[in-house]
Amino acid sequence: MITLYGAYRSRASRPLWLLAETGTPFTHLPVIQAYRLADPAAPDAPLNTTSASFLRVNPQGQIPAMEEDGLVLTESLAITLHIARRHGGPLGPANDAELALMEQWALFAATSLETPALEILFAQTNGTADLPEGAAVIAVAAEKLRRPLARLQGHLAAHSHMVGDRFTVADINTAECLRYAQGHPSLLAEFPAVKAWLEACQSRPAFQSMWAARQAEPA
Incomplete structure (x- = not known):
């Protein structure tokens, strides 16, 4: 258990x-x-x-x-x-190649997406987003994200999901790291395949159930 x-x-x-x-x-x-x-x-x-x-x-x-x-x-x-x-x-992975790809995308999400996405989230939640210093942090973080987002855009323009053309743990890991940047809608609008994929992931009943439980917790 x-x-x-x-x-x-x-x-x-x-x-x-x-x-x-x-x-x-x-x-x-x-x-x-x-x-x-x-x-x-x-x-x-x-x-x-x-x-x-x-x-x-x-x-x-x-x-x-x-x-x-x-x-x-x-x-x-x-x-x-x-x-x-x-x-x-x-x-989960159907074979060793899928496992390797799932591990690759997890490392990609952790090293290329999560930190700048969190920088955007923190600037938006600490009350500085509308101040010059907060706007500067968001602009720098968005620029850091454009290169990995371009990679995701190319991948998702050709594939429905991250691995195996089906929803897998690779989609969960990548979507959750990118979620922190969702408060910057104009950035995601630059990458329509990424935006559509993220919205599809978050429309799943299991995500909606998890999110409802998260929202019910004290902040």
């Missing part, structure tokens, strides 16, 4: 979306980030990333984390790839 540690308002959204797609039974322990609490060490504090019981799972104190049959994973994309290989059916 999988035990998944993490809040929906975290990178745990990635394995939670995948688990909703596959219908795999799992236990969810809603560990939240310590910075969201006034006093994470208080006796009545909820389970959080500084709780001793969680630090025994991930000494780095970050979510998500996963345990299954003695295996502990503490990186969201590694967690999704493992779940897809073991429980994903058609969402």
Whole structure:
């Protein structure tokens, strides 16, 4: 049985979306980030990333984390790839070549998309987007994204999905890293195949279920 540690308002959204797609039974322990609490060490504090019981799972104190049959994973994309290989059916790799491609796209998403996409999100959520310094951060981050987005545009103009011309864990991993930049609609409009693919991914019932649970969590 999988035990998944993490809040929906975290990178745990990635394995939670995948688990909703596959219908795999799992236990969810809603560990939240310590910075969201006034006093994470208080006796009545909820389970959080500084709780001793969680630090025994991930000494780095970050979510998500996963345990299954003695295996502990503490990186969201590694967690999704493992779940897809073991429980994903058609969402997982059909052969070694597909596994290699899924790993490639996960690394691409983490190294080329996520950081500049997060820079856009942070500027838009910290109240600086309409100030010169925030606008400058967004402009620089958008420019960093244009090259990888051009690569995605070329791929998705020729293929319906990231791997195997079917929805897989590669779509979840890539879509979730790119999601942070969705607040910059004019950027995504430059890449219509990417925009259409992202919207199609997020229209899936499993994503909608995950997103509703995320929205229901305290911010």
